[in-house]
Amino acid sequence: MDESKLVEHPDIPTTRTGYDDVAELYADMFADALAAQPFDRAILGAFADRVRAAGAGPVLDVGCGPGRITTYLDSLGLDVSGIDLSPEMIRLARADRPDLRYEIGTMEQLPLDDAAVAGLLSWYSIIHLPPERVPGVLAEFARVLRPGGQLVMGFQAADDESVEVQPYDHRVTTSYRWSARAMTELLRPHRFSVIARMHREPDPDERTPHWYLIATRE
Incomplete structure (x- = not known):
């Protein structure tokens, strides 16, 4: 994608630069994280099973970072x-797995045709997105997913389900924690049906609990 054609909201350069600056540290810190996270692996495995059961096809990892989850899938x-x-994240991902396809781009303007993919992974990729722009991103996810396609999302959980969304002092830049209820409601107008959700308590080195959702594009 031609980066000059991307819509640059004021927060985008901050997020891009923040992750460029920590890319190598991030890649090193999380390289083997999945090995110690059986519940994360279980959700990713269920997602993969659902994609295959629906007929398989291309899958897009949105906000792939250095490619650790891409490689796992x-x-x-x-x-x-x-x-x-x-x-910088894409450079590291390509260096690690030159056989996989990686592209610089934004989740708000995915470089794909309508109904192009059978599955889409949003693994903590919406956390820095201002809440008012999340519905637009979910619409973009729905646009590129074929009917019957599978979406899996991971994000930090709000303190409780009565709180829809709350700012969080992420180390890179401001992020947002969501309730599963609020995210499910945002998905519904875009013809997503949430079929599974899992709440995970924080590991000893984490500061927040987590939500994982699997949804089907109707």
Whole structure:
């Protein structure tokens, strides 16, 4: 994608630069994280099973970072590619797995045709997005997913389900924690049906609990 054509909201350069600056540290810190996270692996495995059961096809990892989850989904047999806002993250992803497809881009303008993918992964990729722009991103997810396609989302959980969204002092830049209820409501107008959700308490080195959702594009 031609980066000069991307709509640059004021927060985008901050997020891009923030992740460029920590890309190598991030890649090192999280390289083997999934090995110690059986519940995360279970959700990703269920997502992969759902994609295959619906007929398989291309899968897009949105906000792929250095490609750690992209690589894991590839190991599960999915035809997966990645996209990320950070050029440095994409450089690291390509260096690690030159056989996989990685592209610089934004989740708000995905470089795909309508109904192009069978599955879409949003693994903590919406956390820095101002809440008022989340519905537009979910509409973009719906646009590129084929009917019957699968969406899996991971994000930090709000303090409780009575709180829709709350700012969070992320180390890179401001992020937002969501309730599963609020995210489910935002997905519904875009013809997503949430079929599974899992709440995970924080690991000893984490500061927040987590939500994971799997939804089907109707």
